[in-house]
Amino acid sequence: xxxxxxAIPGMLPILLHGLMITVLATIAIMAISMxxxxxxxxxxxxRNPLFRIxxxxxxxxxxxxxxxxxxxYLYYVLPFAGIxxxxxxxxxxxxxxAYSAYLSEVYRAGIEAVDRGQxxxxxxxxxxxxxxxxxxxxxxAFRIVIPPIGNIFVGLFKDTSLLSILTIREVMFExxxxxxxxxxxxxxxxxxxxxxxxxxxxxxxxxxxLERRLKRAPGDPHAVATRRRWxxxxxxxxxxx
Amino acid sequence: MIRLEGVDKRFGxxxxxxxxxxxxxxxxxxxxxxxxGSGKSTxxxxxxxxxxxxxxxxxxxxxxxxxxxENGRRVRDPESRIRGIRSRVGMVSQRFNLFPHxxxxxxxxxxxxHVLGSPRPAAEAKAQALLERVGLxxxxxxxxxxxxxxxxxxxxxxxxxxxxxxxxxxxEVTSALxxxxxxxxxxxxxxxxxxxxxxxxxxxxxxxxxxxxxRVVMMDHGEIIEVGTPAEFFDRPTQPRTQSFLQxxxxx
Numbered sequence: 001x002x003x004x005x006x007a008i009p010g011m012l013p014i015l016l017h018g019l020m021i022t023v024l025a026t027i028a029i030m031a032i033s034m035x036x037x038x039x040x041x042x043x044x045x046x047r048n049p050l051f052r053i054x055x056x057x058x059x060x061x062x063x064x065x066x067x068x069x070x071x072x073y074l075y076y077v078l079p080f081a082g083i084x085x086x087x088x089x090x091x092x093x094x095x096x097x098a099y100s101a102y103l104s105e106v107y108r109a110g111i112e113a114v115d116r117g118q119x120x121x122x123x124x125x126x127x128x129x130x131x132x133x134x135x136x137x138x139x140x141a142f143r144i145v146i147p148p149i150g151n152i153f154v155g156l157f158k159d160t161s162l163l164s165i166l167t168i169r170e171v172m173f174e175x176x177x178x179x180x181x182x183x184x185x186x187x188x189x190x191x192x193x194x195x196x197x198x199x200x201x202x203x204x205x206x207x208x209x210l211e212r213r214l215k216r217a218p219g220d221p222h223a224v225a226t227r228r229r230w231x232x233x234x235x236x237x238x239x240x241x
Numbered sequence: 242m243i244r245l246e247g248v249d250k251r252f253g254x255x256x257x258x259x260x261x262x263x264x265x266x267x268x269x270x271x272x273x274x275x276x277x278g279s280g281k282s283t284x285x286x287x288x289x290x291x292x293x294x295x296x297x298x299x300x301x302x303x304x305x306x307x308x309x310x311e312n313g314r315r316v317r318d319p320e321s322r323i324r325g326i327r328s329r330v331g332m333v334s335q336r337f338n339l340f341p342h343x344x345x346x347x348x349x350x351x352x353x354x355h356v357l358g359s360p361r362p363a364a365e366a367k368a369q370a371l372l373e374r375v376g377l378x379x380x381x382x383x384x385x386x387x388x389x390x391x392x393x394x395x396x397x398x399x400x401x402x403x404x405x406x407x408x409x410x411x412x413e414v415t416s417a418l419x420x421x422x423x424x425x426x427x428x429x430x431x432x433x434x435x436x437x438x439x440x441x442x443x444x445x446x447x448x449x450x451x452x453x454x455x456r457v458v459m460m461d462h463g464e465i466i467e468v469g470t471p472a473e474f475f476d477r478p479t480q481p482r483t484q485s486f487l488q489x490x491x492x493x
Contacts, residue, residue, distance in 0.1 A: 121338035121397075124289050125352040125404055126328030129320075135355055139342045217341040219384030 003186045011178055011188060018171030019195050025092065025160045025170060030153055032096040037103035044108050055104075062101035068162055070094050075166050087166040095163070099156055106152065110145035111137060143214045150207030154200055171195060242267040242408060242439055243288065248297035250283060250463075257283045258294065259463040265408070270440045272450040275460035276486060281443040284460070285410045288441065289332045290323050301326060328356050331401030335413040337393040339385040345372060345396045346381040352404040364403075371399040375429050391422030395429055408439035415446060447490060451475055459483045 043055025062070070075090040085093070114137045122132040164173035175192045179185050243265040250258035257280045265271050273281045286292040288299065290307045298305050306326055308317045318326075339348050349368035353359040359367070372381050375395040385393050394414055401409060411430065415423040427449050434440055434453045444450065450457050450471060457474040459467040459482075467480045478484045 115338070117334070117336050117338040118340065120291055121334070121340070121400075122351070123291065124327055124332040125401065126324045126356045127351075128324065131355050135351070136340055140340075143342070217384060217386040219344075220386035 003190060004184060007182070007184050007187050008191060011182075011184070011191065014174050014178060015171055015188075015191060015195060018169060018174035019199075021168065022157070022160050022170040022172075023199070025095075025163055025168070026153070026157045028092050029095045029099060029156060029160070032092065033099035033103055034149075036096065036100035037107055040100060040104035041107035041111065044104060045111065059101045059104055062098050063105070067095060067098045067159060068165070070098055071162060071166060087163075087168050091163040091166045091168050095156070095159070099152065102152055103149065106145050106148045107141070110141035110148075113144050114140045146214055147207055147211035150203070150210060154203050154207065157200060157203070158196060242269075242302060243441075244300040244303075245288075246298045246300070248287065248294050248299060250280075250287060250292065250294040257463050258287065261297070261465060263458065263465060263468075265439060265441055267407075267439050268437045269455045270434045270438075270442065270453055271456050271458060272454035273441065273443045273458045273460060274445070274447070274450060274486070274490075279460040280463040281460050282412050283463075285332065285412045285441060285443055288410055289327055289330055291332075301329075324356075328352070328404050329407050331404060331406035331409040333394070333397050333401050333409070333411050333414050335416050337385070337390070337397045337417075339393055339396055339400070341385050344382050344384050345377060345388070345399075348385070348396055349399045349403050351400060356404065367403060368399070371402050372396070374402075375399045376425065389422060390418045391425045394418065394422075394426045398426075398429055398433075402433075408441070409433065411440065411442040411444070413443050413445070415444065445490065447475070447487075459486065461486075 040055050040058060043051040044059060046052045046055070071091060071094045074085055074094045075087065078085065118136050118140065119132055122136045127135070160170055161172040163170050164176065167173065171192055175188050179188050182188070245261050245263045248258055248261040249256065259280075261284065263271070273284065275281050283292055287294050294308065296310075298309050299307055306318060307323060308315060310316070339345075340351065343351070346365060346368050349371055350361075350364040353364035353367055354361065357364075369378070369381060372378055375398055377392060377395055377399070380388060380392060380396075383392075385396070388396065398409075398414075414430075415426050418426065423446065427446060430440070430442070430449070431453055442449075442454070452471075454471050456468055457471055458465055459474070459478075459480070461482050467474065467478060467483045469478075474483070475487065478487060
């Protein structure tokens with residue numbers, strides 16, 4: 001069966017509902033992982049091995065194994081240990097943990113990218129380490145990490161398709177169900193591809209614009225007036241381990 | 242006011258400071274010169290405890306600070322005491338290190354606001370007055386990226402002055418500046434010296450040293466090799482190393 005325009009109106013409500021689930025899952029996972037990532041990043045940078053070693057193990061384990069495997073573990077393996085999670089908690093927890101590991105590395109890189117001279121200047125007027133972090137380092141690190149976080153966000157949006165293996169009815173899961181009953185594979189998966197692109201392409205374009213804006217210091221007269229390029233939804237900078 | 246007794250510092254096997262003995266009296270301007278790698282910058286950084294030192298003692302107003310030997314054991318000051326000392330001794334470095342996300346006023350207000358706990362209006366009024374003093378009253382809303390090197394360095398000086406320091410350390414503050422911008426920064430430093438500020442200045446500006454310094458200190462290989470008043474030092478240097486250094490510097 002080829003591409004059938006006539007089949008689209010019938011399947012679109014189902015797929016759009018799936019897309020909504022995908023968006024909701026992305027937002028939930030992003031919010032949770034961005035929160036967890038902060039203490040992990042500080043743990044990684046700590047001089048105290050009591051914080052540093054567990055944080056490092058956490059990051060390496062979660063970065064070094066596929067998210068798919070982590071989800072399998074939570075949903076299909078843990079029940080053997082007597083821990084039974086519903087699909088949504090398993091999916092959101094699993095992906096939040098994985099992404100908190102990626103994000104913590106971005107945070108850490110951002111904080112470490114702030115010039116050491118900034119900290120020294122603040123130390124030499126007598127500021128405390130905590131206040132230097134809050135007043136001097138984090139505001140600068142924030143500007144540095146926004147673009148990579150945006151890219152991770154876009155990557156996460158696509159990765160939520162993994163939730164389909166936990167029977168969460170996001171857009172890929174709905175597509176597979178529809179395909180199994182209607183055999184409209186070409187139509188269904190083409191429409192799904194377009195739906196993903198409809199979200200990712202503009203998002204990636206926004207991230208690109210933000211990145212250009214944030215690249216310069218406030219008030220910098222030598223603004224980088226780069227030509228606006230077509231933003232691709234799978235940016236080369238979308239650095240995922 | 243500041244006294245160093247037998248201060249040593251090593252980076253691994255490299256001795257960057259060797260048996261430094263130096264006293265800086267209140268109101269005195271001491272200029273430190275010497276070739277790069279001679280330990281001049283490290284000396285200033287040790288005075289603000291941005292670098293640790295390995296042995297010897299530093300006295301501030303007669304009291305040992307940062308780290309000292311007590312009953313044969315090396316004792317370290319707690320962070321809070323070190324912070325207290327840093328807030329009394331201002332430091333300005335070659336690379337300005339202004340906070341790029343804050344405008345000139347907020348940069349200068351940082352110390353009063355975040356260290357002294359002044360209310361914001363008071364901190365800003367003080368910052369405004371200091372920026373006027375360094376000739377930047379028109380630029381209080383400018384961000385560092387909008388200022389020239391000389392202007393940034395003057396903001397950095399104002400930021401240190403906002404803590405009402407009892408002494409100021411200047412670490413090659415004009416070395417990163419275009420030659421035409423050096424004068425405006427030196428003028429600010431001269432006026433500070435004229436007001437009686439205690440200053441330790443590492444610089445390659447021999448004219449400044451001759452004009453402003455009470456004493457000039459020559460360092461080489463981590464050691465102080467000669468100390469004298471500008472007249473003695475520049476006109477009758479005793480050490481061959483000082484003579485050759487001065488010749489090399491002044492020839493340009």
